[in-house]
Amino acid sequence: MSLDLNQNDLSHVVAADRAHVWHHLSQHKPYETADPRVFVEGKGMRLWDTTGREYLDGVSGGVWTVNVGYGRTSIADAIRDQLVKLNYYAGAAGNVPAALFAEKLIQKMPGMARVYYSNSGSEANEKAYKMVRQIAARQHGGRKWKILYRDRDYHGTTIGTLATSGQDQRAAQYGPYPDGFVRVPHCLEYRAQWDVSNYGERAADAIEEAILREGPDTVGAIVLEPITAGGGVIVPPEGYWPRVQEICRRHGVLLIVDEVVCGLGRTGTWFGYQHYGVQPDIVTMAKGVASGYAAISCTVTTEAVFEMFKDDASDPMGYFRDISTFGGCTAGPVAALENMRIIEDESLLENTVAMGDRVLENLRALQEKHPAIGDVRGKGLFCGAELVADRATKEPLDEKRVQAVVAECLAQGVIIGATNRSLPGLNNTLCLSPALIATQDDIDRITDAIDKALAKVAG
Numbered sequence: 026m027s028l029d030l031n032q033n034d035l036s037h038v039v040a041a042d043r044a045h046v047w048h049h050l051s052q053h054k055p056y057e058t059a060d061p062r063v064f065v066e067g068k069g070m071r072l073w074d075t076t077g078r079e080y081l082d083g084v085s086g087g088v089w090t091v092n093v094g095y096g097r098t099s100i101a102d103a104i105r106d107q108l109v110k111l112n113y114y115a116g117a118a119g120n121v122p123a124a125l126f127a128e129k130l131i132q133k134m135p136g137m138a139r140v141y142y143s144n145s146g147s148e149a150n151e152k153a154y155k156m157v158r159q160i161a162a163r164q165h166g167g168r169k170w171k172i173l174y175r176d177r178d179y180h181g182t183t184i185g186t187l188a189t190s191g192q193d194q195r196a197a198q199y200g201p202y203p204d205g206f207v208r209v210p211h212c213l214e215y216r217a218q219w220d221v222s223n224y225g226e227r228a229a230d231a232i233e234e235a236i237l238r239e240g241p242d243t244v245g246a247i248v249l250e251p252i253t254a255g256g257g258v259i260v261p262p263e264g265y266w267p268r269v270q271e272i273c274r275r276h277g278v279l280l281i282v283d284e285v286v287c288g289l290g291r292t293g294t295w296f297g298y299q300h301y302g303v304q305p306d307i308v309t310m311a312k313g314v315a316s317g318y319a320a321i322s323c324t325v326t327t328e329a330v331f332e333m334f335k336d337d338a339s340d341p342m343g344y345f346r347d348i349s350t351f352g353g354c355t356a357g358p359v360a361a362l363e364n365m366r367i368i369e370d371e372s373l374l375e376n377t378v379a380m381g382d383r384v385l386e387n388l389r390a391l392q393e394k395h396p397a398i399g400d401v402r403g404k405g406l407f408c409g410a411e412l413v414a415d416r417a418t419k420e421p422l423d424e425k426r427v428q429a430v431v432a433e434c435l436a437q438g439v440i441i442g443a444t445n446r447s448l449p450g451l452n453n454t455l456c457l458s459p460a461l462i463a464t465q466d467d468i469d470r471i472t473d474a475i476d477k478a479l480a481k482v483a484g
């Protein structure tokens with residue numbers, strides 16, 4: 026079927042969407058009186074909807090995903106060629122792109138060794154939690170089964186991963202949740218919880234306090250975003266990560282780093298944790314792995330973690346008894362291979378560092394001008410501007426006005442995002458995460474739109 030649609034077809038598409046599609050993260054009441062936005066085409070950083078309107082995408086497909094930009098024919102060609110050769114086989118057998126991508130990925134992750142494939146960030150994290158639970162069962166006589174998670178972090182939509190949601194609004198009404206998940210404080214210095222000069226180390230010490238409170242013999246792992254995404258674009262303060270690593274080692278707690286957003290170049294290094302010189306035990310990733318050209322996620326472990334599952338071949342329960350049906354689809358790893366080649370050949374990590382600096386520079390200039398910008402944060406092309414009603418008290422700007430800034434940018438043809446809705450204190454940070462191919466003109470156009478929107482809405 027060709028998707029070359031004429032205007033009549035496009036009107037039909039919008040009607041079909043309105044009648045039958047249940048959109049993610051959406052209240053549907055507004056669609057009773059207004060058409061939903063339905064995108065038709067993308068090229069580079071640009072998108073077109075059914076009305077032919079053009080947008081500059083400042084958020085890589087809405088949720089930090091399309092790292093190499095839209096319309097990459099080389100990825101589509103690689104997927105096509107692979108699918109006609111072999112589309113799928115699941116279970117205990119391997120396939121060619123899965124082996125080759127695992128090898129390339131591990132080259133970018135010194136200290137890591139094994140890649141376990143699935144299809145979404147939630148799944149990748151859920152697999153990591155299951156590994157921790159099985160390690161507890163096999164190695165620690167059922168103890169060390171608890172997993173710590175951090176306030177404001179987010180790890181997915183399944184019941185297991187929602188049990189580790191540091192964003193209450195996401196988890197509310199879907200409980201009850203399984204036991205054994207324990208929250209630790211966030212590390213956002215702008216909203217400081219401790220009046221100290223070594224904030225990073227103090228915030229990390231809160232993790233040790235939780236381990237000691239729970240009992241080190243009961244805590245198996247901690248899961249952390251290297252830089253928190255939807256919970257407020259939180260770049261950890263100096264000293265935080267090295268202290269976290271030290272605490273994990275001291276108490277035999279496995280370190281799971283959730284790179285679902287930061288992975289594959291978003292922050293200017295292959296992985297976010299690589300800014301901080303830490304060595305995780307398990308790393309999860311999804312969105313940017315194939316930039317949205319195919320569904321793929323990975324749970325990557327050290328050889329030591331892998332070894333814990335293979336010491337007793339005679340034990341019928343002794344291996345990781347998990348499968349992901351579509352973890353056997355070859356489209357994901359073949360797209361991921363080409364995605365990684367593009368990042369390397371087009372020097373997109375270098376571009377991300379340079380353009381990320383440009384975003385921060387522009388946002389800081391806007392901060393001079395607009396009192397509503399309380400704080401500017403970010404690393405690489407992963408930046409945020411926290412909006413406040415009053416700089417002195419840091420009272421968050423109310424959600425309606427934050428959303429009005431986003432809507433005003435959209436009216437100018439620029440898509441930006443804002444952090445998690447409906448939770449006061451978490452919903453007031455504008456998010457910018459353009460594709461890693463962004464040019465200086467693209468960046469300036471995005472921040473210019475924010476400038477005009479703030480003047481109109483929060484001026």
Ligand code: PMP
Nearest residue numbers: 145146147179180181285286311
């Ligand atoms: N971890 C983080 C840090 C995320 O931001 C997300 C998704 N926004 C997930 C996990 C879950 O990924 P998915 O939606 O692919 O299940």
